Amino acid sequence: VEKIHVEGRQVVGVTVNGQPIKTRAVLSNANLKVTVLQLIGSEHFDPDFVEQTEAVRLNNSSTQVYMALKPDETFDESCGDLLFSSTAPVFQTDMLLSRNVTSRTYSFYYPRTRPELGRYLIVASTNANYADWAGLPREEYDRRKADLAETTLEAIEKYVPGIRDKVDHVEVGTPLTFERYTKHWAGASFGTKFEGLAVSRGLPERIAGMYHAGSVAIIMSGWLGAVNYGVIVANDVDAFLMKK
Ligand SMILES: Cc1cc2nc3c(=O)[nH]c(=O)nc-3n(C[C@H](O)[C@H](O)[C@H](O)COP(=O)(O)OP(=O)(O)OC[C@H]3O[C@@H](n4cnc5c(N)ncnc54)[C@H](O)[C@@H]3O)c2cc1C
Structure with a gap:
């Protein structure tokens, strides 16, 4: 429209x-x-x-890291469906939004609940500031995305040991992604x-x-x-x- x-x-x-x-x-x-x-x-x-x-x-934006495991790889059901994690020593809104991520929410998807895919999938979400992602030179934007993918894999190792060997595909969504597809200004989630x-x-x-x-x-x-x-x-x- x-x-x-x-x-x-x-x-x-x-x-x-x-x-x-x-x-x-x-x-x-x-x-x-x-x-x-x-x-x-x-x-x-x-x-x-x-x-x-x-x-x-406007509300703040988000990042998401989407991880698909190789066809025969699994993670333990003890991960649950939704796992909230934080390494921040105190609750502070600016820490929640910072690119130096301390709080992540993991969604775990099992073949049992998504039989049509037959794959184990994980989505790691964080809150984010639009300004940390907008207006960057392409190279810097790509570098920040790669960095987010890396640090997410590092963080998730604690819950899914050997994640790097298990993972088949990793993709990163940023505030710009959400702005593009939902058309909410500043990628407001x-x-x-x-x-x-x-x-x-x-x-x-x-x-x-x-x-x-x-x-x-x-x-x-x-x-x-x-x-x-x-x-x-x-x-x-x-x-x-x-x-x-
Ligand atoms: C990363 C992320 C994580 C989230 N996690 C959660 C969660 O865990 N729990 C929860 O409850 N909510 C969550 N939300 C919020 C939830 O997605 C929204 O509240 C919900 O989608 C709002 O629904 P809506 O239909 O109002 O708007 P939207 O889902 O934003 O849909 C609006 C649609 O309109 C389209 N559109 C916009 N402008 C135009 C135009 N001019 N012409 C044609 N089409 C147009 C957009 O493309 C979009 O498809 C999350 C959002 C994000 C981005």
Whole structure:
């Protein structure tokens, strides 16, 4: 979707891959700030609403290291499904986000739970600062990715001994990866902070037929919050369309 079209204070359509489509209602689950400031455009709102939207904070981003084991290699089921690890001596937000990683979350996937793949897989996730990854020369970006893969393999050795010999494929996702594929500004993993909810809920009051759902800090902004909020907003859209 390149643009959401508004005439007066009413949604009239969208443009998708260059093709205009007429509609009376739009429900966007793109990032809230992208929806208001870019897809619709601030010129369609009163200055107070634009200001309120601009003040909404984005959540931080993430990195992920995806590891696939060779076809016959395994790890012990005692790893569990989700393992939280930290070597930080104290809890500190900037340490959680630092490129000098001290906290990692491992997701372990077993053939038993993913029979169609028949492979043992691990995903190591960290929180991350977008600024540590954006705007780097290509070589430095690649170096940081390689470094993250290396230090992750080092860290996981404790739980999966011999991981380097067992692993078949390693791939790294950075804040730029998440920005590219989800289009959340700054690769925000969990959308916007809680003040985003008021903007999201206020949208149809500003522009008739315009709705937003997605990560706006309901149940910590994860998928469960996004799903629940989506159901709530879908009902609003339904009621709007039935009224007409
Ligand atoms: C690395 C990472 C780890 C996470 N871990 C967890 C976790 O453990 N637990 C948890 O609950 N949540 C987790 N989350 C958050 C969770 O993924 C999100 O809360 C959830 O995906 C939000 O769903 P959504 O549908 O609102 O938005 P998204 O999943 O972001 O989907 C939006 C979709 O819209 C598309 N889009 C955007 N703009 C446009 C456009 N202009 N035109 C067409 N398409 C567009 C995007 O490509 C994307 O497919 C994680 C997120 C990341 C990035």
